[in-house]
Amino acid sequence: MASKTPAEACEAGPADEAGPVDESEGLLNGSGRAPSWAASKFERTLTVAVEGMTCTACVGAVERGLRAHPGVLSASVSLMGKAAKIRYDERSTRPDEIVAAIQRLGYEAEVQLRPESERLGGGGEGGYGAEARAWRRQLLGASIFSVPVFVISMVLPMTPLQAPLSVAVVPGLDVSVLLLWILATPVQFGFGLRFYRSAYAALSHGATNMDVLVALGSSAAYFYSLTFTVLSIASAGLQGENKQCFETSAMLITFILAGKSLEAAARGKASEAMSALLTLQPPTALLCEGPWVSYSDEPASDEHPSGPATISSTISISSTISTSSTISISSTISEPREVTVSSLAKDDVVKVLPGAHVPVDGLVLRGASSVDEAMLTGESMPVPKAPGDKVMGGTINGTGVLFVRVLASAEHSTLSQIMKVVADAQHRRPKIQAFADRVSTYFVPVVVGLALLTYLTWTAVDVLGYLPHYYLTHCGLKDTQLFAFMFGCAVLVVACPCALGLATPTAVMVGGGVAARHGILIKGGDVLEMAATVSAVCFDKTGTLTTGELRVRHVSVWGVDGLPAAAPASLQPPAQEITGAVEEEMAGYELKGMTAVLVAVAPETALVAALRLVGLVVVSDSLKPEAFSVVQWLERRNIEVWLVSGDNERTAAQIGREAGIARDRVLAEVKPQGKAAKLAELQRLGHVVAMVGDGVNDAPALAQANVGIALGSGTDVAIETADMVLMKSHLTDVCIALDLSSRVMRRIRINFLWASGYNCVGIPFAAGVFYPWLLIQLPPMFAGAAMGLSSVS
Structure with a gap:
């Protein structure tokens, strides 16, 4: 099978006679080991945009x-992606019924018509930028009322203006209490309305979330004050001013809104990598059209065989893109027309100006x-492009x-496929996330019980x-x-479940975005x-540790007349000497990791029973320059490195020596199923195994591995099966991927430690456990401000 780019692999796929292929899954999706076309013909996949989720309790x-x-x-909900991926049986339900089911839970939902990656972009409509702006508007509105509340209750009592505020409007109600009542009410029931709605929707379906705590806390403060x-x-006779x-209530809701605004901004920060990728896609392109652009389905002529674009001797450029299609462009080109990128179709011809972004994936017909x-592959140097070369959408022309x-x-x-992989990664959760999911199920009921207790x-x-009486006086209260x-x-x-939910x-989003910037696609x-x-890391040899390009290293040609021609070589001493010398020379080359090919001709007469040896051609596949340093880096981290190859023993051993792999960890002449068996053996010994490969024969091993890593230059089957794809096909990206994974998991553990520590310390402190010693209430x-900030930290 010919190698394909990741984007081409995404387009490819066998026809599914049993039902349509799920278009939401490409070869880079990695939503499962089995290809999407293996699914039941009645199964469909739906992505629904969900707004209003605030924590893992909402997700659950x-x-x-x-x-x-x-x-x-099945259903998978992403808090960061604000989306749900649902697999359903079309015989039993419809998309509108699924959306209605989500809406009945109290969340805004609609079928997602645009890619989830666009919604994750911080600046776009519906992205975190828009979400942060909405929270800021709410915060600004609430502050108009809550700032005067703060001044009246906290600042003015320490000034001479306290006297006018103490004047009774009616018996038992002075000016300050009346003003606080008036100002707090719109904050409580206007800007706090969204918390009531979310809490009601959750409770009405037997669930709880963070908004339940906010609604309970602010309502308790407001109605306690109103009652007294x-x-x-x-x-x-009642001292209302003391009760x-x-x-x-007003300041609590305002602080919560401030925390939500900062949290949305922090999520936007986490999605910066996605936003940066979105900016690479230009909105428009220059479309070349007219009679001077011709497209033909005629087979290519012998003069222009299938392959790269060829400049003809006349004024046109002819490029055979597929085996049976040709596009020609006249030298007299009129002004192109500007169109939206989304309107471009396959086989259109676009003009890319200097310094402009390439609008879509394509093949160069003219120009250099x-x-x-x-931004897509992490390649630091500009890549030369000439007719016949492929270009990727989002890259920048020189x-x-x-x-x-x-x-x-x-x-x-x-x-688009890169952005899709980063977005889809949100739906494949680490097992450590199960801890947060379990905690969120019981978090709110436990906190309510602790508050009552x-x-x-x-x-x-x-x-x-x-x-003791001084407990009250120390905090400025008179009523117990x-x-x-x-x-x-x-x-x-x-109490805050959000920090646990966002940990x-x-x-994962930050890590996936950073990986994408380095040309590494991580599928979950x-x-x-x-x-x-x-x-343990197992490498394939050809095309993975080596360049995969055979080069001639030595050629020996002997005159035909000098070879024995009368009898079989095995019966003639001179022929035996020649054959032995050739075999010895072949063995020498194979020990150096090369492959020797014998060239022979058919006998000229019926008297000759054996082929006649006329030459020796030695070819070899060289080790990639970075292979040795990659192996050394892995071994310094106490990771076992294995070479598992289908090539012969001598060649594999030599490549292993050059790469610095121990001889006892070089396995040769291993068939595809044997590779998978070797990985299974390592797993039985307790290893977590990564397999790095690029070919069809590596697919079983990539599927068997705990982490399958495919090179972007590999076959579509390898890319489909793998968990990671290295777009640059550079082995140093293996090190980057493993190091980045360790850093991300370390950050997740730190996040969990912070979230757990915050709640373990914050709740007892708020409950007054330390009050007898610290006299701090x-x-x-x-407390609301601390809760809001905990999600940001």
Whole structure:
């Protein structure tokens, strides 16, 4: 099978007579080991954009709701991607029914018509940039009311202006309380309405999320204040000013909005790599059209065989792109027409000006230039391009003008496939994420129980007479019930499941984006997790450790007259000497990792029974320059390196020596199934195995490996089967991928440690566990601020 680029592999795929191929899966998708065309003809895949999810509890609620829906076979929800991927049976349900099921859970949902990668872009509509702007607008609106609340409740009481604020409007209600009541109400029920809606939707379906805690905490503060204010008006004997805390509800919601704004901005920061890739796609292209552009399905002539573009002797350029199609461009070209990139179709011809982005994947028909491919492959130097060379959409043209034939539409380009892999990685979670999922299931009910227990405990301490009076005076309170209430309310709002929920997806998104910038496509968070623990790496030889290009190293030609011609070589001493010398010379070359090919001719007469040896041609496949340093890097990290090849023993051994691989770890003459068996043997010994290969014969081993790594120059089967794809086909990217995986997993563990530590320390502190020693009470409004900031940190 001929090698294909990743983008071509995405276009390829056998026809599925049993049903259509799921167009949401390409060869780079890696959604599973089995190709998409192996699925049932009634199975379909749907991607739904979901808005309103705030934490892993929301993700769990949506997934449980989808899996309970009739006809849904599987569902995966991405918090960072704000999308759900659903596999369903079209005989049992429809897309609109699935969307309605999500909406009944209280979330906004619609069938995703544009790529998920575009929605992940920070600046686009529906991306994190738009989300952050929406939260900032909410924050600005709430601040208009909450800043005066803060000034009236915290600042003015320490100034001479306190006297006018203490004037009674009616008995039991002074000016300051009235103003706080008026200002806090729109914050509570206007800007806090989204928390009520989300909490109600979750609770109505038997689920809980962070918004339940926010709604409970702010409502408790508001209605506690309202109750005592009304009672104070009804009975002037109640000291309403000592029992109200309207500022707590207003400031709490404002701080939560501030935290949400920062959190959305942080998510946008995490998706910067995706945003950078999006900017590579130009919105328009220069389309060449008219009678001077001709397309023919006639087979290529013998003068122009199938292959690279060829400049003819006349004024046209003829390029045979496939085996039976030719495009010609006249030298007299009129002004191209500007069109949107999305309108381009296969076989269109576009003009790429100097310094412009190449709009789509294509093949150069005319012109010469150098193209900067750094953003897609990580290649630091511009790559020369001439007629017959392929160019990738999103790369930057140099100083020349290129005329390019479109090979694939924008949505099927290499750039789109890279963005799709990064986006799809969000739906394949590391196993460590299961910890956050389990915690989120019980987090909110446990916190509500702890808040109630906190209130009751402090109330019981007061009733039993064990509450020292200076506990109240030290925090500026006179009422013991309000004192106990403040602790309980603080527990409600300080707890944060969001930090746990964001610990993994943010790290996976950042890691996937960084890998994409280096030309490494990682197909899921689970791949990153497994790659971080790799203890053995197996390399294929041809095309992986070596260049895969045979070069002639030596040629020996002997005159025909000098060879025995009368009897079989095995019976003639001179012939035996010649044959022995040739075999000895062949063995010498093979020990050097080369392949010797004997050249013979048929006998000239019937008297000659043996072929006549006329020459010896020695060819070899050289080791890639970086192979030795890659092997050394792996071994320094205590990772075993193996060479598993189908080539002969002598050649494999020599390549192994050149690469620095121990002789006992070089396996030769191994068939494809034997490679997979060797990997299985290593796995039984406790190794986490990565396989690096590029050919069809490597597919079984790539599937068997814990982490399959395919070279981008390899076959489509290898790319389909692998978990990672190295776009540059450079072996140093193996080191980058493994090192990046370790760094991402280390960051995930740090995130989990921070999130767990925050809650383990923050909740007891808010509950007043340390109050007898520190005499510090955490006001609910500042507890809310801490909760918001914990998600950002």
